[in-house]
Amino acid sequence: MKRRVHPTPAELGFDSCSVCRLVSSPDERIDISRCPRCNAKLHQRKPYSIEQCWAFTIAAYLLYIPANLMTMMETGSLVSYRKDTIMSGIIHLWKTDFQGIAAIVFIASILVPLFKLLALTLLLISVQRGSTWWPMQRMRLYRMVEQVGRWSMLDIYVVTFLAAVVQISSLATVKAGGAAVAFGAVVVLTMFAAMKFDPRLIWDPLRKENRP
Amino acid sequence: MSHLTEQLVACPECDLLLKEIPLAPDGAAVCCCCGATLYRNRPDSLRRTLAFTLAAVIFYLVANIFPILGIELQGNGNASNLFGAVRSMWHEEMRLISILVFITAILIPALELSILLYLLVPLYLMKQPPGIPLIMRIMSAIKPWGMVEVFMLGILVSLVKLQGDFSIFPGVALWSFAALTLLLAAVAASFNPRDVWEHLDYSNKRQAAA
Numbered sequence A: 001m002k003r004r005v006h007p008t009p010a011e012l013g014f015d016s017c018s019v020c021r022l023v024s025s026p027d028e029r030i031d032i033s034r035c036p037r038c039n040a041k042l043h044q045r046k047p048y049s050i051e052q053c054w055a056f057t058i059a060a061y062l063l064y065i066p067a068n069l070m071t072m073m074e075t076g077s078l079v080s081y082r083k084d085t086i087m088s089g090i091i092h093l094w095k096t097d098f099q100g101i102a103a104i105v106f107i108a109s110i111l112v113p114l115f116k117l118l119a120l121t122l123l124l125i126s127v128q129r130g131s132t133w134w135p136m137q138r139m140r141l142y143r144m145v146e147q148v149g150r151w152s153m154l155d156i157y158v159v160t161f162l163a164a165v166v167q168i169s170s171l172a173t174v175k176a177g178g179a180a181v182a183f184g185a186v187v188v189l190t191m192f193a194a195m196k197f198d199p200r201l202i203w204d205p206l207r208k209e210n211r212p
Numbered sequence B: 001m002s003h004l005t006e007q008l009v010a011c012p013e014c015d016l017l018l019k020e021i022p023l024a025p026d027g028a029a030v031c032c033c034c035g036a037t038l039y040r041n042r043p044d045s046l047r048r049t050l051a052f053t054l055a056a057v058i059f060y061l062v063a064n065i066f067p068i069l070g071i072e073l074q075g076n077g078n079a080s081n082l083f084g085a086v087r088s089m090w091h092e093e094m095r096l097i098s099i100l101v102f103i104t105a106i107l108i109p110a111l112e113l114s115i116l117l118y119l120l121v122p123l124y125l126m127k128q129p130p131g132i133p134l135i136m137r138i139m140s141a142i143k144p145w146g147m148v149e150v151f152m153l154g155i156l157v158s159l160v161k162l163q164g165d166f167s168i169f170p171g172v173a174l175w176s177f178a179a180l181t182l183l184l185a186a187v188a189a190s191f192n193p194r195d196v197w198e199h200l201d202y203s204n205k206r207q208a209a210a
Ligand SMILES: [Zn+2]
Pocket: A017, A018, A019, A020, A021, A022, A035, A036, A037, A038, A039, A040
């Protein structure tokens, strides 16, 4: 089944504002390049969407490696001392009978960032190739990337909070490791990447195909 | 303003140009091509949002002033609030993490609540605060970075991790964070940016007519 995609506002001579969503025609604007209601600059598509999205995604891939290899958390007490990466921390939680929490942390810290990186790569490549393949499914994928991203901050908050609370003289301490910085950067970079991606690019190739 | 484009709306996610239709209360208009929500009709949206915002401000203050929880081990104890956690991260040379937590859990929620008060209190009193376009742009830009609900889950995970080794004393701020999470969700659900823009349209037209 071929999906029918109708013309864009730009093709009909209108522009829509990305801030207040007003649709305006050039003759009602005082400044031709700005929205008459909120004065935001009008763009048909987010400028340099693909280039900037790639840049953030690649940077996030690179930092994903130290985020998983370095120490996330050091835990010390009179009887024990542990250094945990993200994954070994999850395994330790699992073994100490906190399976539910282990699953939550695994999803937020391992699955979500990996899913975001792979999904962004897929979206970018398909858009660059002008693919008309499964637009609705790619749209849903993009919405998921946008919504789940924030939950990766979970581990950062846990480490910060534990490090602050567990400071009882020499009896027990918790410290954050280098992985926390790398991991925080991965979360921020993938969020920027998702913001830079313009979902309207998914639909543009279909318009081209429909045109007589 | 021209009236040709007045009833048109462009889908923000697929750029389909559509004609606006009137909505029943609590209804939403959905794009027929990609399924994105185009606009909603929230009866009394601004007043409801103002009520939720005022409640959220109170819980925000409590949540940030009082300790979230205290722990005890062999007669020695410690307690921390959110800002204390940010500060101790700073002193442990984890500056970037400290800044990230400060921005996402303290600064952005505070900014969001202040902006809402700045907008909604005057609108409630039938006045228009200056700089609405700028304020609305700032608000949509910072929105993804406020993560109180994720921080709430972080506290719960920490709580489970701590309970084996320490005696735990939940603080007032713990309950306040839970309330704040719910109230911020209520604010997000009831706030309708379209209503603010419509106020702006209305007064612009009135000025033009005068
Ligand atoms: Zn505008």
